[in-house]
Amino acid sequence: MDTVMLSRIQFASTTIFHYFFVPVSIGLALLIAIMETMYVRKGNEEYKKMAQFWGKLFLINFAVGVVTGILQEFQFGMNWSDYSRFVGDVFGAPLAVEALAAFFLESTFIGIWIFGWDKVSKRVHLLSIWLVAFGTMLSAFWILAANSFMQHPVGFEINNGRAEMNDFFALITNGQLLVEFPHTVLAAYATGAFLVTGISAYKILKKQEVSFFKKSFQIAAIVGIISSIGVAVAGHAQAQYLVETQPMKMAASEGLWGKSGDPAPWTVWANIDPENQISTGEFQIPYMLSFLSYSKFSGEVKGMLELQAEYEQTYGPGDYIPPVRTTFWSFRIMVLAGTLMIVLGMYAMYLMWRKKMDRPNTWFMRFMLWGLLLPPIANTAGWVMTEFGRQPWTVFGLMTTEDSVSPNITSGQVLFSVISFTTIYLILGLVLVGLFIKVIKKGPYAMDNDHGDSNDPYNEEGSHDIS
Amino acid sequence: MISLNELWFVLIAVLFIGFFFLEGFDFGVGMETQILAKNDTERRVLINSIGPFWDGNEVWLITAAGAMFAAFPEWYATLFSGFYIPFVFALLALIARGVAFEFRGKRDSLAWKRTWDACIFIGSFLPPFLLAVVFASFIKGLPIDGDMQMYAGFTDIVNVYTVVAGLTVVLLCLVHGLMFTTLRTVGDLQARARKLAQKLLIPLAALFTAFVIMTYNMTDIFEQRGTVLMIIVALGVIAFVLSGYFMTKKKDGYAFGMTGAVMALSVTSIFVGLFPRVMISSIDQAFNLTITNAASGHYSLKVMTIVALTILPFVLGYQIWSYFVFHKRVHEKEHLEY
Numbered sequence: 001m002d003t004v005m006l007s008r009i010q011f012a013s014t015t016i017f018h019y020f021f022v023p024v025s026i027g028l029a030l031l032i033a034i035m036e037t038m039y040v041r042k043g044n045e046e047y048k049k050m051a052q053f054w055g056k057l058f059l060i061n062f063a064v065g066v067v068t069g070i071l072q073e074f075q076f077g078m079n080w081s082d083y084s085r086f087v088g089d090v091f092g093a094p095l096a097v098e099a100l101a102a103f104f105l106e107s108t109f110i111g112i113w114i115f116g117w118d119k120v121s122k123r124v125h126l127l128s129i130w131l132v133a134f135g136t137m138l139s140a141f142w143i144l145a146a147n148s149f150m151q152h153p154v155g156f157e158i159n160n161g162r163a164e165m166n167d168f169f170a171l172i173t174n175g176q177l178l179v180e181f182p183h184t185v186l187a188a189y190a191t192g193a194f195l196v197t198g199i200s201a202y203k204i205l206k207k208q209e210v211s212f213f214k215k216s217f218q219i220a221a222i223v224g225i226i227s228s229i230g231v232a233v234a235g236h237a238q239a240q241y242l243v244e245t246q247p248m249k250m251a252a253s254e255g256l257w258g259k260s261g262d263p264a265p266w267t268v269w270a271n272i273d274p275e276n277q278i279s280t281g282e283f284q285i286p287y288m289l290s291f292l293s294y295s296k297f298s299g300e301v302k303g304m305l306e307l308q309a310e311y312e313q314t315y316g317p318g319d320y321i322p323p324v325r326t327t328f329w330s331f332r333i334m335v336l337a338g339t340l341m342i343v344l345g346m347y348a349m350y351l352m353w354r355k356k357m358d359r360p361n362t363w364f365m366r367f368m369l370w371g372l373l374l375p376p377i378a379n380t381a382g383w384v385m386t387e388f389g390r391q392p393w394t395v396f397g398l399m400t401t402e403d404s405v406s407p408n409i410t411s412g413q414v415l416f417s418v419i420s421f422t423t424i425y426l427i428l429g430l431v432l433v434g435l436f437i438k439v440i441k442k443g444p445y446a447m448d449n450d451h452g453d454s455n456d457p458y459n460e461e462g463s464h465d466i467s
Numbered sequence: 468m469i470s471l472n473e474l475w476f477v478l479i480a481v482l483f484i485g486f487f488f489l490e491g492f493d494f495g496v497g498m499e500t501q502i503l504a505k506n507d508t509e510r511r512v513l514i515n516s517i518g519p520f521w522d523g524n525e526v527w528l529i530t531a532a533g534a535m536f537a538a539f540p541e542w543y544a545t546l547f548s549g550f551y552i553p554f555v556f557a558l559l560a561l562i563a564r565g566v567a568f569e570f571r572g573k574r575d576s577l578a579w580k581r582t583w584d585a586c587i588f589i590g591s592f593l594p595p596f597l598l599a600v601v602f603a604s605f606i607k608g609l610p611i612d613g614d615m616q617m618y619a620g621f622t623d624i625v626n627v628y629t630v631v632a633g634l635t636v637v638l639l640c641l642v643h644g645l646m647f648t649t650l651r652t653v654g655d656l657q658a659r660a661r662k663l664a665q666k667l668l669i670p671l672a673a674l675f676t677a678f679v680i681m682t683y684n685m686t687d688i689f690e691q692r693g694t695v696l697m698i699i700v701a702l703g704v705i706a707f708v709l710s711g712y713f714m715t716k717k718k719d720g721y722a723f724g725m726t727g728a729v730m731a732l733s734v735t736s737i738f739v740g741l742f743p744r745v746m747i748s749s750i751d752q753a754f755n756l757t758i759t760n761a762a763s764g765h766y767s768l769k770v771m772t773i774v775a776l777t778i779l780p781f782v783l784g785y786q787i788w789s790y791f792v793f794h795k796r797v798h799e800k801e802h803l804e805y
Contacts, residue, residue, distance in 0.1 A: 063569035066522065067562040073532055077547025078554055084547075085615075088540020089763040096533035097774055103526045104782045108789050111519035119792055164764040406548035408616045417555045424559055428566060435573050 004405045006414040007079040010421065012387075014071055016380055017425045021065035023379055026140060026185065027192015028058040029133035031220055033126075038219075040126050050216055051129070053444035054196060059114065060435050064428050066107075071421065073099075079414065083394055083404030090156050090165045091146050094172075098142035106135035140185050141177075148176035150395050151386070152245045163398065179241045183234035186227040187382070190341060191375035193224030197348065198372025199440055201365040209443050214357055217368075221352065225345030232338055236292065243293040243301065246396060248311070249389035251304045252324045253331040254289060255279040262300040264289035268332070274324050277305065315397065322391040330385040337378035344371050471768040472758040475538035476745070478775065479531055480738035484731045486527035487595075487636075488643075491730050492723075493517040493524055495644015497564065497591025498637075500584060503645070503663060509656055510584065514568060516651035516797045521568065523786060525561070537771050541615050541761035542745045549609065549617030550601055553624060557597045564590020595640045596633040600624065603632030606686045606740050608749035615756060617746075628681050635674040639730055642667050646710075646723035653796050664722075665714050672707065687747075688740030695739055703732040 001009075032051050039047035073095060076084050084092075109128040116125055149155075155170030156163045165171065200217035204210055242250045254260070255272045257279060266288030271281040287297040304321050311320040344367060351357050351364070390396060394404045469477075496517045504510040535543040547554060567586035571579075604624055611617045645664035649657050679700060683689050689696055710725030741747070745761050748754035762768065 060569060060573070063566050067565035070525075070529060070561055071558050073529060073536075074547055074554055074558060077532075077536065077543045078551055079548070081544035081548035084536065084540055084544040088536055088543060089767045092533070092535075092537030092540055092543070092763070093767060093771055093774075096530070096537035096771065097778075099526060099530040099533040100775060100778050100782065103529055104523065104786065107522040107526050108785055111523060112789055112792060115519040116792060119795075159764065165767045165770065168766075168770040406544075406551075407614075408548055408618050409551050413551050413555075416552070420555060420559055424562055428562075431566075431570060435570065438573070 001411060001415075003079075003409055003411050003414050004402055006411055006418055007405050008401065010079060010414065010418045011075065013418075014068065014075070014421055014425070015387075016383070017429070018065065018068040018072055019379060019383060020376055020429075021061050021068065022136075022140075023188035023191035023375065024061045024195060025058065025065045026133075026136040026188035027190065027223075028054060028061065028195065029129065029136050029192075030189055031192050031196055031223060032058060033129045033133045034219060034223070035216075036126050036129055040122050046212060046215065049212065049444045053212075053439075054216070055113075056439050057195075057199075057436060059110075060432060060439070062110065064432055068425070068428075078417075079406055079409065080394070080404045081406035081408070083399065085162065086399055086404075087149070087163045087395060090149055090153075090163050090171065093165065093168070094142045094146040094149075098139055098146075102135045102139035102142060106132050106139065109135070137185060140188065141181055144181050144184060145172055145174065145177050148174045148180055150393075151180070151390060152176035153395050153398055158398075163395070175241055176245065179234060179238040183231060183238050183382075186230040186234060187375065187379055189227035190224055190231060191379060193220040193227060194341065194344075194375050195372045196220035197224055198369050201368035201371075202440070203443065205362065205365050205369070209445060212444055217348075218352055218357065221345065221348040224341070225349050228338065228341040228345050232342065235338070236295075239292050240295065246390065247302050248304065248307045248320060249322065249327065249385075250293070251302060251307055252322050252327040252389055253385055254301070255282075255324060255328045256301060256303045257305050258303040259306065260289060260301040260303065262290070263287045263298045264293070264301045266292060270328070272325050272328055274321075318392070318400075320392060322389050327385055327389040330381040330388070334378045334381040334385060337374045337381065341371065341374050341378070344368060344374075471765065471772060472538075472762050473743075474772060475534070475762070475768060476738070476742060476758045479534050479538065480735065482527055482531035482534060483738070484734045486524070486531060487640075487730050487734050488727045489524035489527060490521070491595065491640045491727075492644045492647035493521040494591045494595050495640040495642065496647060497587050497644070498641050499644055499648060499660070500591075501588045502641070503648070503656070503660060507580070511572075512652055512656060512797050513648065514571070514587070516648065518568070519789065519793045522565075523789065525565075534771075534775075538763055538768060539745060539756075539758070539761045540763060542756055545611060545615050545617050545746055545756060545761075546601075549611075549619055550624065553597045553601060557594045560590045560593040560597075564594075591640075592637060596637050599633040599636035600629040602734075602737050603629040605746060606682070606688050606737060608686070608747040610750055611746060611748040611754050611756065612750060613754050615754070615761075623749075628678075628685055631674060631678050631681060635671070635678050636733070638667060638671045638674060639726070639733070642671060642710075643723070643726040643730055646714075646719060646726050649719040650723055651796055653798060661714055661717065661719065664726075665711065668707075668711050668714075675703075675707070682740075686740070692739055692742075696736055699732050699736045699739065703729055703736075706732065 032054050035047050035054065036051040038044070039051060076091075076095075109131040112120060113125065113128040113132060116128065120128070149171060152174060153163070154174050155165055155167035157166050158164070197217050197220045200213040200220065203213040204217065239250070251257075254267055255270045256267070257277050263286065265284035265286045267279070267282050267284050269281070269283040270279040272279045289301055290297055290299045293299060293301050304324070308320050312318065347364060348368070351361075392400045392402070394401050496513050500510045500513050504513055532543070535546070563586035567583040567590065571583040571587070574580075601624075604619075607628055609617050609619050609623055642664050645660045645667070648660040649664075652660070706725045706728040710722050710729065713719070713722035713725060743758045744755045745758060746756040748756075763771075
């Protein structure tokens with residue numbers, strides 16, 4: 001394989017892996033901040049325990065998120081140096097600001113949160129976790145500003161064959177960013193929330209520390225339902241923006257080769273044949289695509305073949321159709337997972353509203369347990385759709401993936417890095433899952449008995465598993 | 468007035484100096500877990516002594532790379548693609564080290580702990596070594612062509628000169644870390660740290676001397692900036708001697724300051740020697756990357772300057788405050804719970 005393909009594999013795999021942990025960090029930080037706020041306001045030790053218990057999972061997760069993030073920053077230069085040369089002027093700025101404004105904040109205050117339980121006042125300690133939560137969100141803003149530039153480049157001019165920034169304000173008020181940021185951050189909150197409800201459901205099913213986990217469940221369920229619905233609303237706005245700015249991605253995510261017709265139906269299912277450029281066996285919902293695209297029940301959407309002809313006129317000969325199957329199915333997986341999250345969240349609200357949480361349906365709790373997988377599935381599918389759908393471009397309309405790769409690296413070098421990173425990431429993934437299970441099985445109070453007045457996060461040794 | 472290009476060169480230098488000064492000691496402490504610690508309690512104490520800080524220290528590196536990307540994209544691109552394999556190893560080491568701190572204590576098994584301890588050691592030794600190799604080959608010059616592409620073979624990167632630089636920095640990190648340990652621990656561990664630091668000063672001095680002599684003969688930086696570099700070297704020698712003096716007087720704070728000063732001066736000398744170049748081509752002087760031809764446009768630099776100068780005071784403020792919060796020594800009698 002050539003360096004382009006290998007570098008794409010590396011970027012895709014390391015980014016997808018990194019993005020399992022980022023939303024969990026963003027989401028859990030918020031939930032822990034809420035829990036600790038309740039502790040400080042009400043003085044109830046159970047809330048403190050909650051912040052500490054979920055904090056343990058947060059820290060394990062955060063560690064993996066941080067270390068895999070360093071690679072993200074470096075591999076733009078390592079594997080995509082011609083891309084970095086071309087857009088560094090614009091793209092580098094948000095990355096630098098992210099490090100300066102967000103990473104320092106997160107890393108410093110996470111240190112104070114971990115080691116500071118009895119070194120700073122309650123209020124300062126609470127402030128620390130809110131600053132961490134704020135930092136993770138800020139970090140998302142800047143990285144998405146960079147990503148939005150790739151989807152919809154603004155605030156630049158081409159000088160001497162490079163993109164040069166000429167309007168920073170345009171960069172951070174990019175229309176793409178304004179829809180992508182709420183969509184992504186709310187999805188992250190949902191991810192943290194469903195993780196907490198899922199684990200809580202498991203403990204409630206096992207009848208362990210039921211009061212503790214019921215409280216956790218309720219706080220997270222509220223955050224979960226609000227953010228899931230928010231994700232859908234923001235996603236709708238994003239789809240409309242997509243029709244305007246990246247119609248090819250939209251057409252690909254619909255498997256739409258020719259014109260859609262007016263009003264346009266939404267394709268639920270289709271058999272896509274990219275070789276012959278045709279979709280068959282389609283099952284469609286009338287009017288739905290018009291609504292998705294324009295918020296009204298009329299309007300036509302352009303197909304890929306028409307767009308291909310248009311793009312050839314604008315950008316010269318070439319294949320401008322992204323991997324259609326991947327784009328099509330990842331979109332559907334995302335929507336399905338998101339819908340299930342809303343359904344589960346609503347039923348949880350119903351239970352809480354009717355005060356039926358004391359004897360919740362076992363089946364429902366099992367659904368909630370497995371429901372913790374829904375957000376990661378939706379997140380991954382969403383990013384796959386966004387990034388695969390942008391192909392063959394790295395920066396839409398400006399630079400292709402093929403032109404972005406480092407000319408001075410060999411396929412042997414990249415193969416070596418792909419193998420080493422994949423191996424170490426697999427190990428990290430397995431270890432993390434193992435540690436999560438261990439912490440969950442032990443539960444919040446077992447930790448307490450084992451460690452007494454412990455305020456050190458790095459010290460689980462010598463404890464006994466009571467599961 | 469200095470130009471924005473010069474300002475960003477200085478800022479990046481400052482970020483790297485900050486990185487080596489700060490992460491330098493936690494790399495050192497990471498190495499001590501195998502060299503100095505006698506048992507698991509001591510290892511625990513050492514790890515806890517850098518626990519609240521190491522992550523924040525590492526952000527200095529991430530910010531330096533980000534600033535390079537934003538202010539000198541050509542430098543960033545040439546550097547990271549040119550040193551592909553060294554960076555793969557540095558990243559693997561940093562990844563393993565970062566999670567090792569968090570994972571190490573999470574299971575009660577000797578094999579488990581040994582594994583992560585090994586990660587901490589390798590992760591604390593390899594990154595400073597590789598970064599020093601990279602910096603040394605900066606001033607020695609690298610095969611960079613007219614398109615700013617670097618095609619370096621193994622010996623362009625790994626040779627006697629760069630290896631000496633790597634070992635020097637690793638040993639300096641260790642000594643710097645040992646002095647940090649004297650500030651954060653008590654009793655026997657503290658005394659042994661001080662003693663080992665003193666012992667290591669002689670080999671460190673030998674390595675430094677070798678490095679300076681080789682730099683004088685093998686690079687052009689003394690021709691370019693002879694006077695300034697001589698002053699830096701002189702200051703370095705003074706700081707070095709003073710660090711030894713303070714160690715014998717058990718003035719650990721001052722000694723730590725002096726090993727830090729040696730670190731800061733070493734990094735400074737590299738950047739002073741480079742300026743106004745950022746990477747030197749061994750093929751043709753005309754192919755050098757400089758603070759002009761490798762830089763972002765004026766607008767970008769201006770925006771970045773405003774942003775950086777607004778945020779930086781806050782960052783420095785709360786980082787310093789966090790060191791103040793954790794100024795008490797880590798005691799093995801406190802609940803280490805290992």
